[in-house]
Amino acid sequence: xxxxxxxxxxxxxxxxxxxxxxxxxxxxxxxxxxxxxxxxxxxxxxxxxxxxxxxxxxxxxxxxxxxxxxxxxxxxxxxxxxxxxxxxxxxxxxxxxxxxxxxxxxxxxxxxxxxxxxxxxxxxxxxxxxxxxxxxxxxxxxxxxx
Numbered sequence: 001x002x003x004x005x006x007x008x009x010x011x012x013x014x015x016x017x018x019x020x021x022x023x024x025x026x027x028x029x030x031x032x033x034x035x036x037x038x039x040x041x042x043x044x045x046x047x048x049x050x051x052x053x054x055x056x057x058x059x060x061x062x063x064x065x066x067x068x069x070x071x072x073x074x075x076x077x078x079x080x081x082x083x084x085x086x087x088x089x090x091x092x093x094x095x096x097x098x099x100x101x102x103x104x105x106x107x108x109x110x111x112x113x114x115x116x117x118x119x120x121x122x123x124x125x126x127x128x129x130x131x132x133x134x135x136x137x138x139x140x141x142x143x144x145x146x
Contacts, residue, residue, distance in 0.1 A: 037099025
């Protein structure tokens, strides 16, 4: 975003030539939007769409945003003036998609664990172990966040 597409030797590569101040503002605005979007997406998911539909829509929006970013980054499109509008649309789609995924993925994972009662399971080694809902959820979230 910061540097122009046509550069002199020794200068960093770029595409949009917006300058350091504007590039930083755009990045910070996107960062704020990306981390605030889960609040709004969670409300829509809980009130209207449901978790599964919201998760699928979020992944679709994220992929569409990545596609828009890729296409609008092609040099011929940047030269025609599609760089900044493409970046804006891509950031909007990626922010909504990523925010939706982050809002829905964690509770959706917990919903997949349906066994709430402790039970004894015999492993292939012959060892008998007790499964517990809370410990299983703790293990799942440890794996997710690590």
